[in-house]
Amino acid sequence: MIPWLPDDIRKLFPFEPHWAETAGYRLHYVDEGPRDAPVVALMHGNPTWSFVYRDIIPPIVAAGFRVLAADYLGFGRSDHAADEREYAITHHVARTLATLQQAGVQQAVLFCHDWGGPIGLGLELAQPGFVKGLVLGNTFWGEGSEWHRRIFPWRTLHGPLSGPLLLGRRRMFVQGLRLSGPPSIHEGPAWTAYTLPFEYHASPGGTLAFPRAISLGPDDPTQPLADAIWERLATLDVPVRFVWGEADVVFPPAEQGEALRARLPRGRHHPMQLVPGALHFVQEYAQQEIAQACIDVATEAYR
Amino acid sequence: MTQKPIRPDLPVLSDDDLPDDFLSALQKLGSPWQAPSGHSYRIEAEGRRATIFLETPALTPPPSGDDIDRDLLELVSAVHEAVGGGWSALAVRNVARLWGWTP
Numbered sequence: 001m002i003p004w005l006p007d008d009i010r011k012l013f014p015f016e017p018h019w020a021e022t023a024g025y026r027l028h029y030v031d032e033g034p035r036d037a038p039v040v041a042l043m044h045g046n047p048t049w050s051f052v053y054r055d056i057i058p059p060i061v062a063a064g065f066r067v068l069a070a071d072y073l074g075f076g077r078s079d080h081a082a083d084e085r086e087y088a089i090t091h092h093v094a095r096t097l098a099t100l101q102q103a104g105v106q107q108a109v110l111f112c113h114d115w116g117g118p119i120g121l122g123l124e125l126a127q128p129g130f131v132k133g134l135v136l137g138n139t140f141w142g143e144g145s146e147w148h149r150r151i152f153p154w155r156t157l158h159g160p161l162s163g164p165l166l167l168g169r170r171r172m173f174v175q176g177l178r179l180s181g182p183p184s185i186h187e188g189p190a191w192t193a194y195t196l197p198f199e200y201h202a203s204p205g206g207t208l209a210f211p212r213a214i215s216l217g218p219d220d221p222t223q224p225l226a227d228a229i230w231e232r233l234a235t236l237d238v239p240v241r242f243v244w245g246e247a248d249v250v251f252p253p254a255e256q257g258e259a260l261r262a263r264l265p266r267g268r269h270h271p272m273q274l275v276p277g278a279l280h281f282v283q284e285y286a287q288q289e290i291a292q293a294c295i296d297v298a299t300e301a302y303r
Numbered sequence: 304m305t306q307k308p309i310r311p312d313l314p315v316l317s318d319d320d321l322p323d324d325f326l327s328a329l330q331k332l333g334s335p336w337q338a339p340s341g342h343s344y345r346i347e348a349e350g351r352r353a354t355i356f357l358e359t360p361a362l363t364p365p366p367s368g369d370d371i372d373r374d375l376l377e378l379v380s381a382v383h384e385a386v387g388g389g390w391s392a393l394a395v396r397n398v399a400r401l402w403g404w405t406p
Contacts, residue, residue, distance in 0.1 A: 160325040
């Protein structure tokens, strides 16, 4: 765990830390707004943490909702594991559910980005009825995109021996924020905030395990979870919005975005909100749009 | 006089899930494997897991982390080349550069 934050990060991320204990780990989460208000939970991806929601949390709270944003094991202010197997996606789901339950949350509207999709939707599998509504942005359900099937650069990045060197020893995944995020986070306190978890622990955390967990076929360990999520999506009749980075090559809107829209019963009730020029880390481009979509879905879900 | 280690070899890289062709290529490098820098690395493999240790002989200061990483890039590139040809080794180096590391 990271017990304190430098002042320049706290200026951008002024939220009081909350801590959950689960399976021997201390996990950090943000918990803002009235405790008896309906809940919006913000699910991050690789390699971000709740910091990515620093400008999205306040407007949702101002609209009357309680907002939680948890840092997975190996990310943000949470503990890191010594054993790579601890980062299996099903373990992330179980620990995130335990974190939210310790906060007294039994159901939530979710915003899901990147791995926040499989983990967030995994909550619905673990506790049916948990998901009251969805806002999806540049995410997926566990199966890789066409981009993930390419040897160069993706499969080389986390490949045999190259993964432990480049993502493990060199802790390079965080550089993806520079490749797929706006210049405003390429330096200064935001960059410090994103690199801090891996500098503090001198560890890549869960950043190597996530790429290796993206399923590319029926033999991959994540495929059963991906199949179960895909099955559940077809009947998940909840309010949905899409806010999607238009220029993302990892999860292009025409591929994962449209597949999810077609699959969800209410996926086509509203047009996909494309964020022009936005790359993969859509939260760093469209704070107001994401916050408003969360407010709209939560208002509809908790009506 | 033969130098004997005065401290245990340092594990510097491991992979728990190596495919057979990568495991075979790694083992064919031979152990200990000597990097172009002159540093020596012992390779251990069991099942699908392989671990690479830096050999640290007596009276020799250990190399820096960056030096070890450069050695490991040579080793990893050699394994990828053995499995996938020169293009694969080049891919490893280019990905490293693309993601911000210029060894």
